[in-house]
Amino acid sequence: MNEFLKNTDRIEFTVTLACTGRCRHCSEGDHIGCREHIDADVATASIRKICECYKIKSLMTFGGEPLLYPDVVCVIHSTARDLGIAKRQLITNGFFSKDLEMIQKVAKDIALSGVNDLLLSVDAFHQETIPMEPVKNFAESLVSLEVPVRISPAWLVSTDDDNPYNNRTRELIDELSYLGIPTGEGNVIFPRGNALKYLKEYFPEGVSESSPYDEDPRDIRAISFDPNGDVLGGNIYKTDILEIMRDYRP
Numbered sequence: 001m002n003e004f005l006k007n008t009d010r011i012e013f014t015v016t017l018a019c020t021g022r023c024r025h026c027s028e029g030d031h032i033g034c035r036e037h038i039d040a041d042v043a044t045a046s047i048r049k050i051c052e053c054y055k056i057k058s059l060m061t062f063g064g065e066p067l068l069y070p071d072v073v074c075v076i077h078s079t080a081r082d083l084g085i086a087k088r089q090l091i092t093n094g095f096f097s098k099d100l101e102m103i104q105k106v107a108k109d110i111a112l113s114g115v116n117d118l119l120l121s122v123d124a125f126h127q128e129t130i131p132m133e134p135v136k137n138f139a140e141s142l143v144s145l146e147v148p149v150r151i152s153p154a155w156l157v158s159t160d161d162d163n164p165y166n167n168r169t170r171e172l173i174d175e176l177s178y179l180g181i182p183t184g185e186g187n188v189i190f191p192r193g194n195a196l197k198y199l200k201e202y203f204p205e206g207v208s209e210s211s212p213y214d215e216d217p218r219d220i221r222a223i224s225f226d227p228n229g230d231v232l233g234g235n236i237y238k239t240d241i242l243e244i245m246r247d248y249r250p
């Protein structure tokens with residue numbers, strides 16, 4: 001086994017960078033012209049191969065907005081469930097359609113696919129461009145189908161800092177309290193992408209780009225796939241995932 005991957009126990013898919021939001025805190029930037037998404041067959045074949053050699057404990061799908069491609073998301077999660085991956089997480093802003101029937105159908109497909117930790121991004125930043133109504137419809141459908149959901153807000157400075165954004169976020173969480181969904185710890189916005197551009201005054205002067213989610217290249221815990229198939233310096237459309245993992249060097 002590759003020594004740099006000896007602790008690998010997680011798989012992540014950035015399903016697409018296309019997004020329905022235009023968040024000023026987004027670490028990915030503006031998402032302009034992003035349409036690409038990961039291929040479901042190649043993604044699921046890669047999950048199967050990784051699971052033959054590694055004990056994978058969790059898998060996550062996110063974006064962009066991953067539910068712009070619900071079939072891809074659902075087949076990735078049902079594959080993970082069938083292979084015995086215990087934790088199967090999806091991060092979504094909850095806005096992929098305004099059509100109630102479509103919203104309910106996607107919620108049902110998610111329930112059937114075995115997602116067991118759905119993180120719903122609701123906060124002052126997301127709701128600057130994402131309407132609450134379809135998000136509420138989606139959340140209501142998920143709750144009625146007993147999909148485990150947590151609200152996952154983005155906080156500015158810290159979870160308890162008193163600033164206008166955090167206060168608006170608290171109001172939005174209150175607005176969803178009728179659903180009985182727990183609020184997870186969410187995340188504190190870090191200086192990258194749009195956040196560094198539009199929220200500069202909330203970071204220490206001269207701060208450089210950083211992310212708490214960056215991996216130690218000498219100790220890769222999560223195998224992270226980009227929408228174009230890039231992973232660990234290789235690409236799954238060109239090279240077998242196990243070969244990429246075998247040949248990986250920091």
Ligand code: SF4
Pocket residue numbers: 019020021022023025026027028031063064065093121126
């Ligand atoms: S923060 Fe999430 S919802 Fe907002 S633009 Fe970025 S990917 Fe889209």
